[in-house]
Amino acid sequence: MNAKKIVGEKAVDFIQDGMIVGLGTGSTVYYSLLKLGRQLEAGLSIQGIPTSVQTKELAEKLRIPLIGFEDVNEIDLTIDGADEVDRNLNLIKGGGGALVREKIIAKASKRFIVVADPSKMVNTLGAFPLPVEVVPFGAQLTEKHIKKLNGEPRLRQSNGTPYLTDNGNYIFDCTFLDITKPFELEIALNSIPGVVDNGLFNGMADVVITVDNGEPIFLDRKR
Numbered sequence: 001m002n003a004k005k006i007v008g009e010k011a012v013d014f015i016q017d018g019m020i021v022g023l024g025t026g027s028t029v030y031y032s033l034l035k036l037g038r039q040l041e042a043g044l045s046i047q048g049i050p051t052s053v054q055t056k057e058l059a060e061k062l063r064i065p066l067i068g069f070e071d072v073n074e075i076d077l078t079i080d081g082a083d084e085v086d087r088n089l090n091l092i093k094g095g096g097g098a099l100v101r102e103k104i105i106a107k108a109s110k111r112f113i114v115v116a117d118p119s120k121m122v123n124t125l126g127a128f129p130l131p132v133e134v135v136p137f138g139a140q141l142t143e144k145h146i147k148k149l150n151g152e153p154r155l156r157q158s159n160g161t162p163y164l165t166d167n168g169n170y171i172f173d174c175t176f177l178d179i180t181k182p183f184e185l186e187i188a189l190n191s192i193p194g195v196v197d198n199g200l201f202n203g204m205a206d207v208v209i210t211v212d213n214g215e216p217i218f219l220d221r222k223r
């Protein structure tokens with residue numbers, strides 16, 4: 001069973017003709033994009049807004065029509081993956097480094113659909129190191145402030161040099177033990193000068209699609 005494929009493909013059922021669709025990043029959304037590409041060939045018509053350069057390139061390969069983010073006021077639906085999902089559908093995202101654009105696009109969306117294989121489902125966030133995107137200028141000081149919040153930051157590397165996001169920034173992957181107060185931590189991290197944003201997506205997911213006994217199941221956010 002390929003759980004990523006099951007949930008990635010299932011999410012495409014939410015897409016309707018004429019929609020503007022936010023296209024997430026990662027190996028689960030990959031399956032959504034493949035299926036979307038097939039549906040476009042069969043006559044569906046949508047316009048996509050990619051959350052990363054990687055997704056933009058894949059969408060172009062699959063001939064998914066794209067529209068500039070500056071040309072829309074609102075996105076009908078966004079499909080994206082997650083690194084962890086807690087029982088209240090709060091998320092850790094950013095394992096693929098796209099968290100800033102992903103959060104901007106999720107926030108602009110009428111509906112935010114998250115695709116998560118069962119390994120991502122947790123009681124409490126925090127086993128997955130929380131990605132924090134940081135401006136390179138003064139990053140060593142920003143790191144010290146993150147440590148004061150009891151985080152253990154590790155500068156993400158790529159081929160022996162600091163990994164750079166699509167926005168030209170660094171990422172600190174931070175271990176916080178259990179994240180029992182995700183809303184407070186999200187605000188505290190984003191209050192540090194130099195932090196662009198962090199991978200906590202609290203209260204944003206409308207629906208999480210995961211797998212139980214080989215079948216897709218839908219978890220709706222309680223409002």
Ligand SMILES: O=C(CO)[C@H](O)[C@H](O)COP(=O)(O)O
Pocket residue numbers: 024025026027028029080081082083092093094095096097098099102
């Ligand atoms: O947040 C993300 C990228 O920034 C991804 O959605 C997250 O890392 C999940 O990826 P995958 O579907 O490959 O497990």
